[in-house]
Amino acid sequence: MTDRELMQQALDALKDTHYRIIGAGLLxxxxxxxxxxxxxxxxxxxxxxxxxxxxxxxARELGLDYEPMQPCAGRNCxxxxxxxxxxxxxxxxxxxxxxxxxxxxxxxxxxxxxxxRARNERLQAEVERLEEQSEKRQYHADHxxxxxxxxxxxxxHCGQRYHIHMPVPIGIxxxxxxxxxxxxxxxxxxxxx
Numbered sequence: 365m366t367d368r369e370l371m372q373q374a375l376d377a378l379k380d381t382h383y384r385i386i387g388a389g390l391l392x393x394x395x396x397x398x399x400x401x402x403x404x405x406x407x408x409x410x411x412x413x414x415x416x417x418x419x420x421x422x423a424r425e426l427g428l429d430y431e432p433m434q435p436c437a438g439r440n441c442x443x444x445x446x447x448x449x450x451x452x453x454x455x456x457x458x459x460x461x462x463x464x465x466x467x468x469x470x471x472x473x474x475x476x477x478x479x480x481r482a483r484n485e486r487l488q489a490e491v492e493r494l495e496e497q498s499e500k501r502q503y504h505a506d507h508x509x510x511x512x513x514x515x516x517x518x519x520x521h522c523g524q525r526y527h528i529h530m531p532v533p534i535g536i537x538x539x540x541x542x543x544x545x546x547x548x549x550x551x552x553x554x555x556x557x
Contacts, residue, residue, distance in 0.1 A: 374406055505549040510541060517544040521551035 507520045517526045517540065526544050528537060 372410065379403065505545060507551065507553065508545050508548050517541055519544075519548040519551050521553050522548065524548065 509518050509520065510516070511518050511525075515528045515530055517528065518524075526540070528540055532540075
């Protein structure tokens with residue numbers, strides 16, 4: 365007997381029990397709720413099994429090499445995706461593998477925290493140094509422009525142009541514009557003819 369036949373048989377037995385309880389006038393709500401919960405889980409599992417068979421059949425018709433993954437048997441799970449499981453299923457896995465018992469090493473965490481703080485301080489010092497350098501390098505060069513629509517850096521004093529090929533990361537574009545500005549910030553304005 366296949367799993368599907370067993371599940372169908374159990375579902376039929378639950379339905380029969382449900383109708384007998386109602387027919388006998390024994391309205392035990394707790395028993396009805398448990399019966400309903402189990403029947404719902406069986407129906408969902410049965411539908412999942414049928415869907416897997418259909419997917420495999422479709423794959424075979426299309427000539428694909430496909431073998432359906434069996435659903436997880438974990439608590440409240442039934443997932444066919446190995447990355448997605450119920451919280452209870454994962455909790456059981458943690459207990460079984462000893463992951464739940466592992467405690468973080470406080471000394472190691474403190475050491476990592478000190479390393480991160482030192483790294484952040486170094487980065488902050490580098491940012492401050494770069495900002496200071498940037499302030500020293502600011503030019504008053506209104507004659508060096510980025511021409512709209514052509515992506516060209518243009519010096520309106522000497523007429524030289526540099527075309528920036530797009531797309532380009534913003535950091536590289538900034539470096540290109542800065543280099544062009546550095547080269548042309550002292551260009552003299554041509555005499556009017």
